[in-house]
Amino acid sequence: MGRLILQQILKIFWLLPIKRNRVVFRSTQGTKYNCNPKYICEYLLAHYADKLEIAWIFDNPDTFGFLEKKGIKVFAQKSVRGLVYIITAKFMIDNYGVQSYIPVRKEQVIINTWHGGGSYKKPYINHTKRHKKYIEKMERETTVFLSSCQRFTDCNLKRVKEMSPQKILESGMPRNDLFFHERNDIESRVKEKLGIPIEKRMVLYAPTFRDEASDENYQIDVEKVLTSCEKRFDGEFVFVVRYHRFAHPEKTAGDKLVINANEYDDMQELIYASDVVITDYSSLIWDASLVYKPCFIYATDLPKYLSDRNFYTPISEWPFPLAENLDVLLSNIEQFDEKIYRENVDRHHKDLGSFENGTAGKQVAEYMLSQL
The missing domain is CATH 3.40.50.12580 (CDP-glycerol glycerophosphotransferase, C-terminal domain)
Structure with missing residues (x-):
């Protein structure tokens, strides 16, 4: 109930306009600068730094002050400024899913990169009723999921009731561009x-x-x-x-x-x-x-x-x-x-049916530009 109340309270920030060039990243539930969000961020910094406002949110933002030297804004995950940036961002990019207490707006683009490639172990299914509701909300509100291979796409189209082919970007994993x-x-x-x-x-x-x-x-x-x-x-x-x-x-x-x-x-x-x-x-x-x-x-x-x-x-x-x-x-x-x-x-x-070819970061960036 606490999360639902917080979600309603945070809707006050819907009065603020969405910043069309604002991108907010979170990885590993706000604990690290890593995985697919990191590599998408690095690509955007290299090619579109003058066009985008980039921010990251963390549990302990002081640990990631080095990102500010790259022109990245860094905020605490549950700080007022961090919440404002999330709710006014055009793009939110995460490798787990947007926090359950965030009231996502229709105009926002939510990119869920996942945090694993291939098509191997199945997800944990014995979740609590509360956690299952969070997963359903996250999957429903996600604009696009990234896929590393056709098998992964096919399995998730069958597993996730909110999934459709239009919600999958078959780009490969941006973190794997490194290997090419x-x-x-x-x-x-x-x-x-x-x-x-x-x-x-x-x-x-x-x-x-x-x-x-x-x-x-x-x-x-x-x-x-x-x-x-x-x-x-x-x-x-x-x-x-x-x-x-x-x-x-x-x-x-x-x-x-x-x-x-x-x-x-x-x-x-x-x-x-x-x-x-x-x-x-x-x-x-x-x-x-x-x-x-x-x-x-x-x-x-x-x-x-x-x-x-x-x-x-x-x-x-x-x-x-x-x-x-x-x-x-x-x-x-x-x-x-x-x-x-x-x-x-x-x-x-x-x-x-691997989609990996070293261009995942580029494909995500091009998708984002198409949504502006």
Whole structure:
């Protein structure tokens, strides 16, 4: 009830005119400058900075003061100025969905970028009645959703009753444009920030969260994985961990060998700098596959995950070597065949109908201009 009352109170700001060149961004529910909103923002700054007024809202805006040097206005998510900017913006861009207490106006364009590519794990369905209402409101008020592939489009047209083909922009993920361009500065920046010597190679371990999880779901023998990677791929490896923000294991096996990257906001840069990726069910495998990074699935709780969530695309059809225990994971790493893997990845992209081609940011910008 509190949110409904706040929503009605905030309608007072409807008396203010909508600023047609105003764009307000939010990512990861106001906690980070990352993901698709970041990359759309960077594209707009590079090509339309003189035409648009760009703002971001955060829970802790002081942490993101560096954005002001780029000409971006930064506000607290629930501050009066932040709320005014949201309600008077022509465009709102978010990778989760506009906050439930925001009274969206008919003239506004709401772009939901999502925060995962490909078509893998299904969304959590055991929401509370209140949260289901929020999701329905968010989906109803969204002007356009971004899609990374045809399979994702088809699955969501069936799942979301408020969805129609006109509400989907089949652009690919803007965050993945990064992988279609040579960026020699990224690896050095990532390794410098994480304290990794430039000559060392990286294993990125990035499992997703579970609705109900224990530390056992995130345990992996770091030392054995490093040994197998060095045996197959040569060079000296380091083990980098980046957990999902809703996953909080107390410890990882082999903690002394682990480099913690949980505070590194940009997952795309971590993928770009990595030589090997290990996950369970995270959609980051879609992103990493675009540049053929060797990706390995380590799914020790697969039967339970299938029961709790399941997948849009059966995991048996993914091109990434699957292991449900450590021995198989190590064997998959040591026997990795790059030629076969690239062929499987290409087939996978074709089967899912990939829209990724490095122009997603441009396509979103062009869509926005068409709405002015």
